[in-house]
Amino acid sequence: MKTRQTDLWGAISRYGTFPFLILFSFVMLAPVYIMFKISVSEPQDILTQNPPFLIENFTFDHWVRVFEAGNLWAPLLKSFMVASVATLIAIAIAAPAAYVISLMPKAYRYGIILSLLFTRMFPDVGIALPISVNFIRWDLTDSYVGLILAHLIPNLPFLAWILVGTFETIPRELEKAALIDGASRWGALQRVVFPIAAPGIAVGAMFVWLNSWNEFTYALYLTYTENTLPLQTYYYVSRGDWFQSAAYSMILTIPVIIVTFFLQRYMKSGFLSGSVKG
Amino acid sequence: MNNVKKRTKMLYTCCLLAAMAFFAIGCGGGEQAMQDENELNVVMGLGENEWEVMRQDIFPEFEEKHNVTINAVQSEAADVVDQLRGQIEADRVTYDLITQDVNDLYGLVDGDMMDDLTDQKENIPDEVIEAMIDVSTFDDKLLFLPYRPNVEITYYNEKVFDEYDITPPQSWEDLLEVAKTFHAEEDIGRVAVKANLEIDHVLHLFNFIRAGGGDPYVLNDEGSVRAYEFLQELYPYLAPDSRTATWNTMNTYLANESVYLGQNWPFGVNVIVEEGGKEEIKAYSGWAGPAGESHTLGGEVIGIPKGAPNKALALEFAQYLMSKEVQETLVSKLGWPSVRTDAYGQVEAWQQPYFDAVNEALQSSEPRGNVPYWPEVEKAILGAFQDIVIDGQEAQTTLDRYAETIEQARQ
Numbered sequence: 001m002k003t004r005q006t007d008l009w010g011a012i013s014r015y016g017t018f019p020f021l022i023l024f025s026f027v028m029l030a031p032v033y034i035m036f037k038i039s040v041s042e043p044q045d046i047l048t049q050n051p052p053f054l055i056e057n058f059t060f061d062h063w064v065r066v067f068e069a070g071n072l073w074a075p076l077l078k079s080f081m082v083a084s085v086a087t088l089i090a091i092a093i094a095a096p097a098a099y100v101i102s103l104m105p106k107a108y109r110y111g112i113i114l115s116l117l118f119t120r121m122f123p124d125v126g127i128a129l130p131i132s133v134n135f136i137r138w139d140l141t142d143s144y145v146g147l148i149l150a151h152l153i154p155n156l157p158f159l160a161w162i163l164v165g166t167f168e169t170i171p172r173e174l175e176k177a178a179l180i181d182g183a184s185r186w187g188a189l190q191r192v193v194f195p196i197a198a199p200g201i202a203v204g205a206m207f208v209w210l211n212s213w214n215e216f217t218y219a220l221y222l223t224y225t226e227n228t229l230p231l232q233t234y235y236y237v238s239r240g241d242w243f244q245s246a247a248y249s250m251i252l253t254i255p256v257i258i259v260t261f262f263l264q265r266y267m268k269s270g271f272l273s274g275s276v277k278g
Numbered sequence: 279m280n281n282v283k284k285r286t287k288m289l290y291t292c293c294l295l296a297a298m299a300f301f302a303i304g305c306g307g308g309e310q311a312m313q314d315e316n317e318l319n320v321v322m323g324l325g326e327n328e329w330e331v332m333r334q335d336i337f338p339e340f341e342e343k344h345n346v347t348i349n350a351v352q353s354e355a356a357d358v359v360d361q362l363r364g365q366i367e368a369d370r371v372t373y374d375l376i377t378q379d380v381n382d383l384y385g386l387v388d389g390d391m392m393d394d395l396t397d398q399k400e401n402i403p404d405e406v407i408e409a410m411i412d413v414s415t416f417d418d419k420l421l422f423l424p425y426r427p428n429v430e431i432t433y434y435n436e437k438v439f440d441e442y443d444i445t446p447p448q449s450w451e452d453l454l455e456v457a458k459t460f461h462a463e464e465d466i467g468r469v470a471v472k473a474n475l476e477i478d479h480v481l482h483l484f485n486f487i488r489a490g491g492g493d494p495y496v497l498n499d500e501g502s503v504r505a506y507e508f509l510q511e512l513y514p515y516l517a518p519d520s521r522t523a524t525w526n527t528m529n530t531y532l533a534n535e536s537v538y539l540g541q542n543w544p545f546g547v548n549v550i551v552e553e554g555g556k557e558e559i560k561a562y563s564g565w566a567g568p569a570g571e572s573h574t575l576g577g578e579v580i581g582i583p584k585g586a587p588n589k590a591l592a593l594e595f596a597q598y599l600m601s602k603e604v605q606e607t608l609v610s611k612l613g614w615p616s617v618r619t620d621a622y623g624q625v626e627a628w629q630q631p632y633f634d635a636v637n638e639a640l641q642s643s644e645p646r647g648n649v650p651y652w653p654e655v656e657k658a659i660l661g662a663f664q665d666i667v668i669d670g671q672e673a674q675t676t677l678d679r680y681a682e683t684i685e686q687a688r689q
Contacts, residue, residue: 043555047533069326129364136368221364224319224351224372238354239325240529240549 032253039063039246046242062243069244071232072251079229080255082144083212086151090159090208093152095201098163099193113164116157124154124217132221141222150218155208162207166200167193202263209259214252318591321351321358321376327548331611340598346591359385362583366391371585375592377425377578380413380645381481384652386581387416393582396420398593403600405618413645414579421581423596424617426608428543428577429639430481431632432565433528433550435538437558438468446539447565450489450508457515460538467517470531470540471509473667475660478524481574482541483659484646489567495647495688497658498674498681501569506666506673508567513667532559543576547613547632561632563639571642577617615640654687 038046042057066072101112131153140146170193178188194201219228227235233248324332329350337348351373353361358376365371366389378386386392399420402411410424434446442463447453453469460468472478486509487494492501517540519531529546531537533554541564550559564571580596582589598604605616609623613633616623625633649655658680665671 043553047535047554047556049535051534071326129360129367132364133368136364136370139370141370141372220357221361224361225349227352235352235354236326238526240526240545241326241553242530242533243553244326 035246035249035253038242039250041243043243062247066244066247066251071227072248075227075229075232076251078144078147078226079213082147082151082228083209085144086148086155086212087205087209089148090152090155091201091205094156094159094163094204095194095197098160099167099189099197101160101164102167109164113161116161116164119157120154120161127153128217128221132218135222142224142226146222147219147228150222151212151215153218155211158211159204159208162204163197163200166197166204169200170196206260206263210256213256213259316345317347317349318588318595319349319351319372319374320595321353321373323354323358323377323379324352325545325548328612331607335607335611336599336604340595344591344594348595355379355382356385359389359391362386362391363389366584369585371583371587373583374586374588375595376581376583378422378581380410380422380575380577380579381477383413383416383422383579383581383648387421387648391583392421393584393586393589394419394421395423395582395593398423398596401593401597403602403618405602405620406600407617407619409575409643409645410577410579410617413575413577413648416648417650422579423581423600425580425596425599426578427575427615427617427640427643429573429575429615429636429643430485430541430543431561431563431635431639432539432541433532433546433559433561435532435535435558436560438535438538446562449565450567453565454508454512454515456539457512461515467515467520468536468538469515470517470520470523470528470537471512472523472525472528472541473513473516473520473663474522474524475664476524477656479663480656480659481576481646483663484574485541485564485572486567487659488572488644489565489569491567491569494659495649495655495684496681497662497684498677503673503677504568506662506677509663509667510670510673532556544613544632544636547629551628551632561635563635563642571639573639573643575640575643575645649688651684651687655684658684 037055039062040058040060041055042059045051045056101109104112131150135141135146135150138146140149174192174196175188178192179185183191214230215228216230216234219231223231229248229252233245233252236245236248322329322332329352332350337350340346341348355378358373358378359382362371362373362376365373396419399411402423406424407427410427411420414420414422414424432446439446442459444456444459445452447456457467457469472482483505484494486505487497487502490501490505490508492499492503492505494502496502517531517537519527519536523531523537523540525543528537528540528542529549532540532542532546533550533556544561547561550556564573580599582592582596586592600617602618602621605618605621606623608614609616609621610625611623613625613629613636615633615636662677662680665676666673
């Protein structure tokens with residue numbers, strides 16, 4: 001009886017998962033497809049009561065206009081540099097900090113994690129103005145450094161919080177074994193702990209990069225003459241140019257796909273399987 | 279083991295890269311916002327084609343004459359207020375001159391962010407439209423300078439109107455009839471009024487109240503009651519898009535034909551007709567109420583923020599923007615109506631009918647009026663709409679209640 005039930009549940013999960021995944025993927029991908037479709041369609045295919053789902057009259061005109069306008073490369077470079085450097089700095093600071101927090105006694109650790117989360121309780125819109133005022137005083141407007149530092153404000157505690165969880169899952173025995181084998185504390189850390197934590201660090205890095213890449217509020221306060229890409233896209237959206245808005249939105253999406261593809265290699269499960277004997 | 283080594287190297291590389299990049303960027307990347315006296319930071323909220331005209335036809339002459347570089351900053355009206363607030367609080371104002379929507383001035387004035395330009399009144403050319411000076415004046419102080427008048431026009435889908443053999447409405451009665459016809463023919467409303475319970479909506483209500491012979495600052499007079507009662511009757515036949523129609527989305531609704539008739543600012547001509555190729559979307563000034571046609575005056579004015587680094591040069595630039603030569607360029611290149619009565623320009627042939635509609639609407643335009651208790655007025659006008667038009671309450675008693683809140687704020 002039990003076996004039959006197990007078989008039934010097994011069959012349901014086996015065959016039921018697939019349609020669910022297809023539906024889920026469709027829901028996730030449809031908006032991206034529609035955005036792409038608008039960016040490569042003739043206006044008459046879009047500006048109608050019942051636009052077709054498939055692309056009927058393909059055109060690259062809107063993309064060409066975006067490239068020809070000359071307003072793309074500087075914002076693209078700025079966004080990419082700021083997001084990438086902010087991510088690298090966040091990893092460099094948050095990874096060691098998270099490791100130390102993970103070694104603390106439970107009571108302390110819990111308090112520190114709570115305080116990290118506490119910093120994320122305030123919406124960016126609420127704290128952006130007072131923070132920006134100080135950045136303006138320090139002449140950090142319209143500069144990469146200002147924006148990178150501003151992006152670290154919400155992202156550092158977030159990354160540290162993610163990585164604390166990552167380091168907690170790494171068995172202490174592995175580190176101890178390395179120390180017994182003659183490795184220094186730092187050696188054990190760099191040869192054993194950090195490599196095993198790489199998938200978690202990759203996930204955290206991806207989140208930070210995406211947050212920084214899409215960040216809008218601080219960019220609005222701290223950027224005057226040289227927009228970031230989200231600001232540039234917002235400008236087209238708010239001015240009502242549907243086709244160039246769609247092209248910009250697609251351009252905003254492409255690096256996200258590339259970075260995700262690059263980092264997902266590190267997100268493999270099973271790193272720890274068999275590392276410690278029971 | 280190899281994997282471990284690889285990942286270790288990767289981590290080191292990341293840290294090294296971060297340090298190098300941060301150092302490099304800190305030293306060389308991203309110019310600082312500090313400016314010298316040969317730079318003028320000018321903030322405008324413009325579309326791509328408008329910036330093109332500014333950069334190619336307007337800025338160069340001024341830059342050459344004054345040996346100055348104009349740094350053009352793109353910022354929308356609401357964002358300018360936030361950015362300036364930050365700069366003023368930090369005591370580091372970098373904007374020398376802003377151009378701002380006349381119906382979005384309250385935040386700047388209430389925040390005491392703008393320089394008093396009353397002493398510049400004598401420098402305003404006599405030919406400038408008087409109403410644009412009125413919208414720039416708060417408590418008898420001239421806080422802004424006139425630069426660009428604007429007014430909403432009425433867009434309609436000529437193809438659909440011809441299909442149903444309907445003519446664009448000229449009166450409230452016509453408007454109700456057209457709305458009912460579309461609703462009956464298509465089982466859904468196709469006439470849109472901005473009814474989003476935000477600032478766009480307030481301006482539309484000003485138009486209705488004044489066209490009904492009422493005063494929006496009184497709100498319970500006969501004309502106001504008439505306007506709200508008419509809207510109560512019209513509302514069931516309006517397009518559902520009315521609830522989300524803004525200065526931006528109205529263009530989309532007209533272009534994708536979910537709306538056949540709606541009012542919006544003239545920039546919609548560039549978006550819908552020029553960019554979108556929807557040549558069947560035509561425009562005219564609009565419909566009249568019992569007291570005639572009424573349009574709330576919009577447009578942009580020039581302001582100098584308190585603490586602007588180059589105030590003298592900014593004032594020179596403001597004079598230049600008000601000059602006949604510049605105004606004529608703006609007319610002919612962008613189809614903007616002129617702030618001066620003596621500036622004429624030849625717009626492109628396709629733009630002419632729309633330009634005529636704008637000029638006709640301007641004839642019946644009135645400033646919204648600047649009162650220190652504006653937020654209360656806004657709240658009352660929208661609250662009355664919610665209660666009367668959406669919830670179906672009786673107009674007179676409801677308006678009496680809201681008029682009382684305005685009166686209290688006035689005192």
